[in-house]
Structures are given as structure tokens and as C-alpha cells.
Amino acid sequence: MVLGQHPPRGKMAHQGTGWRRPLEVGDDVAVNPVVVGVDIGGSKTHGVRVDADGSVLAEKIVGSANVESVTHAQADAALDELFDALGRDGIDVVCAGSAGINTPAQEEWLAGMISRRAPGAKVVIAHDTRLILATPEFDTGIAVICGTGSVAWGRNEAGDTARAGGWGYLLGDEGSGYWVTREAVRHALRQADRGLPADPLSDAIARASGVQTAYEVLGEFYAEPVRRSWAQKSSVVFDLARHGDEAAQRIVADTAEAITVQIASVATQLGLTGPVALGGGLIVNQSTLQDAVRAGLAERGITGVEPLTREPVFGAVYLARQSLS
Structure with missing residues (x-):
């Protein structure tokens, strides 16, 4: 995969569940954090913005941003449309699960794409199957x-x-x-x-x-x-x-x-x-x-x-x- 963007600033870590920029000294994490979840599939991209109480503040479904299914330009456009609807500021953490994320380089590329659209937010990347096994009960x-x-x-x-x-x-x-x-x-x-x-x-x-x-x-x-x-x-x-x-x-x-x-x-x-x-x-x-x-x-x-x-x-x-x- 050709890296269309540089990964986000800061030290990088590759962990078993995906890429993330770890919290560092000086990072500002809100007492009542606002998080964004993104599910990138082969046909669509689904995003939600949620507050600390679990209330959905914004939700949007756009075209696929998976570059194994669409061009880089189409993925860019889909992510722009998504974050225009969800809001780009005031986000503490974004977790994006995507199909076709198989290597650290692919994870870093996607993290860079997300980071550009959510400045200052911590970014977590996972394979989209990981999202299914992500509940306290399961x-x-x-x-x-x-x-x-x-x-x-x-x-x-x-x-x-x-x-x-x-x-x-x-x-x-x-x-x-x-x-x-x-x-x-x-x-x-x-x-x-x-x-x-x-x-x-x-x-x-x-x-x-x-x-x-x-x-x-x-x-x-x-x-x-x-x-x-x-x-x-x-x-x-x-x-x-x-x-x-x-x-x-x-x-x-x-x-x-x-x-x-x-x-x-x-x-x-x-x-x-x-x-x-x-x-x-x-x-x-x-x-x-x-x-x-x-x-x-x-x-x-x-x-x-x-x-x-x-x-x-x-x-x-x-x-x-x-x-x-």
C-alpha cells in the first residue's frame, strides 16, 4: 500500500488490537470524554460521536473509506463527509475499525487519515472484526x-x-x-x-x-x-x-x-x-x-x-x- 499521508505526530506503538498513539505527558484528556467510533467496511463507513453518558451526539453513514474497495481519493472524500457531519473538534478519542487492515504500515496510514480530521484526538486503529468482540459481555x-x-x-x-x-x-x-x-x-x-x-x-x-x-x-x-x-x-x-x-x-x-x-x-x-x-x-x-x-x-x-x-x-x-x- 502506498502511504498517502504521514502517520500522526508523536511516538507510535503497535499493539495486539491495533495502532494507537499512547497518552503522553501533557495530553489533555477530558473528565467527561467525547469519543468517536468508526466502522469502515467494504460497502459503507458508519460513524458515531458519543458523550460520556453514552448518548449519541451525531451519527453518519457514508460510502466506503476502505482503500481495498475504493480509490484513495474516494476514501478521502468519504472521511471528509463523515467528520464534517460528526464534528472535527472537541474529540478525545477516535477508534476506527476497518476491513483490509493487516499490517502496521496500513494501520499507521489510516491513523494519519483519521488524525488529520480529528486534531488533538487520540487515535486507535483495529481490524473491523475486533469491533464485534468489543463489549463487556462478549x-x-x-x-x-x-x-x-x-x-x-x-x-x-x-x-x-x-x-x-x-x-x-x-x-x-x-x-x-x-x-x-x-x-x-x-x-x-x-x-x-x-x-x-x-x-x-x-x-x-x-x-x-x-x-x-x-x-x-x-x-x-x-x-x-x-x-x-x-x-x-x-x-x-x-x-x-x-x-x-x-x-x-x-x-x-x-x-x-x-x-x-x-x-x-x-x-x-x-x-x-x-x-x-x-x-x-x-x-x-x-x-x-x-x-x-x-x-x-x-x-x-x-x-x-x-x-x-x-x-x-x-x-x-x-x-x-x-x-x-
């Missing part, structure tokens, strides 16, 4: 995000952490919304290559793409590189699967297996049998996928599988407050 276990991309992350009581997936769409993201749509497009192309008539799945993915044939879908797929727009089309696969389409049902089954394998890998590394929090737009909104993943994990002895009941951005708020202690 601080250990396994979190999976299955939205535009896919990744699983976990922590056990000893404080050990592990992850699986999150490689990005070029190398992985199996079980993600983008992957589901890509599998549907591949199915349509195989049908066409064999000289077979378009089946219901081929027709549905063509209509969702605004064209009529599989080869036209192929052209659209390369002409429109924005992953989130293709991930959103995954709903047509689940709709057909619910109505008994065998091709769509195979893709849904493969999706559930891919997510199950990621979760099981983390569970094995950490010696966990649950609980598991399901996050991300695809799996939260597709009950059929939840049921299939839950069944696959039960076969592996992993239980306590439930969809996330609060927005991940409030996990960022929790981590921001923790950083002050």
Missing part, C-alpha cells in the same frame, strides 16, 4: 464478518488471537457477497460455453446486471470493478435458492461451507467451541445462510452462534473508551 469468542468480503477473528480467555480469511477478493473472500455473485456469473458463463440455454440463475444474474446474456454480464463484470455493486446482486442467488433452484442452492451451500471453515479454523487455533457472533450485511440479512452455518458448526462441536444484535460501530466506541483507562 469479549472472548469468534467473530465473523460476511459482507462484501469475509474474515473470521477470535480471542480466547488467555488473550490469544487468531484469524482466518480476509485475503481480499483477488485471493480469497470465499463466502462473501462478492464471491456469491461471482460464482453466479461463472455458472452463467459455463452454461453459455456449453451451448446450453440460459437457466433461471443465468437469467436472474443477467437481469440484475442490466443486460440479457451471460457474455454481456462478463463485459459488465470487468467494466464495473466496484465490488460492493456486485456484492449487492448476491440477493438474487438467495432468492432463487429459497424457491428451489438447484444451481442457486449449490452456491448457497458452498457459501455456508466456506464461512464454516473460516470459523472452525479460528476455533481450532484458539481451542474454542464458541460463542460465535455473525456480522456483515450478507449473513445478518440471510437467515438461510445463518441456519446453514449454524448446522455446519454444530457438526464440528461449535455452538452459541448468533447474529450481531448491535451495530459494530458501537464496538469501536467501547474500544475508544477502553483506551482511556
Whole structure:
């Protein structure tokens, strides 16, 4: 990754949960701190500004600021829009959880982007899966995000952490919304290559793409590189699967297996049998996928599988407050 901005001023520290500038002598921390939580996903960026009592002072959802999904210019614009709405001054801590944050250099780059927009604030950076396991009640276990991309992350009581997936769409993201749509497009192309008539799945993915044939879908797929727009089309696969389409049902089954394998890998590394929090737009909104993943994990002895009941951005708020202690 090309570093578009210099990291923020001050000594830097890389810790297990992310990058942060530690508090230093002379730092002014309010008695009643105001914190900002930011959740940067592949499709959107969600931010909240919260006071010491937990009251939400401002909230805003903008486009993705994840540079694995958008350009640096688009990420800049999204963060500007976000902090214009939340306010840039009077912030004590900002915690941003982002997909695609895998190295200290990436963490420092994002910290610099945040610091420019919240001058004087302490900045904490974490992978977005960390936000799911950031509550007083649910601080250990396994979190999976299955939205535009896919990744699983976990922590056990000893404080050990592990992850699986999150490689990005070029190398992985199996079980993600983008992957589901890509599998549907591949199915349509195989049908066409064999000289077979378009089946219901081929027709549905063509209509969702605004064209009529599989080869036209192929052209659209390369002409429109924005992953989130293709991930959103995954709903047509689940709709057909619910109505008994065998091709769509195979893709849904493969999706559930891919997510199950990621979760099981983390569970094995950490010696966990649950609980598991399901996050991300695809799996939260597709009950059929939840049921299939839950069944696959039960076969592996992993239980306590439930969809996330609060927005991940409030996990960022929790981590921001923790950083002050």
C-alpha cells in the first residue's frame, strides 16, 4: 500500500488490537470524554460521536473509506463527509475499525487519515472484526464478518488471537457477497460455453446486471470493478435458492461451507467451541445462510452462534473508551 499521508505526530506503538498513539505527558484528556467510533467496511463507513453518558451526539453513514474497495481519493472524500457531519473538534478519542487492515504500515496510514480530521484526538486503529468482540459481555469468542468480503477473528480467555480469511477478493473472500455473485456469473458463463440455454440463475444474474446474456454480464463484470455493486446482486442467488433452484442452492451451500471453515479454523487455533457472533450485511440479512452455518458448526462441536444484535460501530466506541483507562 502506498502511504498517502504521514502517520500522526508523536511516538507510535503497535499493539495486539491495533495502532494507537499512547497518552503522553501533557495530553489533555477530558473528565467527561467525547469519543468517536468508526466502522469502515467494504460497502459503507458508519460513524458515531458519543458523550460520556453514552448518548449519541451525531451519527453518519457514508460510502466506503476502505482503500481495498475504493480509490484513495474516494476514501478521502468519504472521511471528509463523515467528520464534517460528526464534528472535527472537541474529540478525545477516535477508534476506527476497518476491513483490509493487516499490517502496521496500513494501520499507521489510516491513523494519519483519521488524525488529520480529528486534531488533538487520540487515535486507535483495529481490524473491523475486533469491533464485534468489543463489549463487556462478549469479549472472548469468534467473530465473523460476511459482507462484501469475509474474515473470521477470535480471542480466547488467555488473550490469544487468531484469524482466518480476509485475503481480499483477488485471493480469497470465499463466502462473501462478492464471491456469491461471482460464482453466479461463472455458472452463467459455463452454461453459455456449453451451448446450453440460459437457466433461471443465468437469467436472474443477467437481469440484475442490466443486460440479457451471460457474455454481456462478463463485459459488465470487468467494466464495473466496484465490488460492493456486485456484492449487492448476491440477493438474487438467495432468492432463487429459497424457491428451489438447484444451481442457486449449490452456491448457497458452498457459501455456508466456506464461512464454516473460516470459523472452525479460528476455533481450532484458539481451542474454542464458541460463542460465535455473525456480522456483515450478507449473513445478518440471510437467515438461510445463518441456519446453514449454524448446522455446519454444530457438526464440528461449535455452538452459541448468533447474529450481531448491535451495530459494530458501537464496538469501536467501547474500544475508544477502553483506551482511556
